[in-house]
Amino acid sequence: MSSETAITDQEFALFQRLLYKISGINLSENKKVLLVGRLQKRLREYGFETYTQYYRLLSSGEHPVEVQTMVDLMTTNETYFFREPKHFDFLRDEVLRLRRDNEPFRIWSAASSTGEEAYTMAMVLAEALPRQPWEVVGTDISTQVLEKARRGHYGLDRNEGIPQEYLHKYCLKGVRSQAGTFLINAALRERVHFHHANLTQPLPAELGLFEVIFLRNVMIYFDQETKRKVVNHLIQHLKKGGYFLIGHSETLNGIESGLQMLRPTIYRKP
Ligand SMILES: C[S@@+](CC[C@H](N)C(=O)[O-])C[C@H]1O[C@@H](n2cnc3c(N)ncnc32)[C@H](O)[C@@H]1O
DSSP: OOOOOOOOHHHHHHHHHHHHHHHOOOOOGGGHHHHHHHHHHHHHHHTOSSHHHHHHHHHTSSOHHHHHHHHHHHSOOOOOTTSSTHHHHHIIIIIITTOOOOSOEEEEETTOTTTHHHHHHHHHHHHHOTTSOEEEEEEESOHHHHHHHHHTEEEGGGOTTSOHHHHHHHEEEOOGGGTTEEEEOHHHHTTEEEEEOOTTSOOOGGGOOEEEEEEOSSGGGSOHHHHHHHHHHHHTTEEEEEEEEEOTTOOOTTOOOOOEEEETTEEEOO
16 A cells, blocks of 8 residues: 655645635644545545645646546535434424415525435425425535435435335335445435535526525534625525524524524524
8 A cells, every 4th residue: 555645734725725715615724634534545546746736736727627526525525314303393394384385395405415415305395295396406516425416325324314104105225236225216306406506606596596495514614704605695595584594513693694593503584
């Protein structure tokens, strides 16, 4: 096995700036080991001996595919089905149950990672609105996680949070060569659409308007200025009276969003 290339403080600072500029992700000083662990194989792939060489390639503007690979490697994509389940209870009991509207219901998993959050929403919607139109949209900056999300195919170890009844109704257990896996059924997959989107950039108008937006467990990687920018991009796609949900360890304190806090982590657009 070849040994690891060391990264200097100056090189780390270059990568911090580059990643921040592209994604808003704010790598703290103690993330050097993480960066080396994740990018080392790219240096090896190119036969580079220093991080400066790799940085030059990334910042030349001539290798967008490699820039995307670096972003894919540097994002943290941890997620699971029914994560922070109180938000899904809120969706079912206080948003969907009281709904009188017959318009298609649209909900957005704004940093969807590999799709577990979006498919959890889909299961809750399929139960609550069996005869009404609805759509789930998932977006992420990482193209790699989006590919996995679109497949809707997971290891059985990922199904922990899914109620038994939903597993039977909405998931297909793999057999033979697919043993040890499950697939979200086609009826749900057809109503969940994944797109590439960088939340720090203005979002395309075609994304449309949503009744509910989940922006969970991504603001932890952003500084206050990036949070402000991202929240303001997102709320332009939130309908009046729509709900905005953030992760349990996150806050919108200090961000002028015009949203009303209903309870910690749950906001509404007046
Ligand atoms: C930890 S996951 C959260 C997944 C899910 N929302 C949840 O709560 O389980 C964070 C995701 O945010 C994505 N992300 C980071 N920066 C982003 C940006 N600027 N625009 C869009 N997505 C971003 C990452 O690629 C990653 O998949």
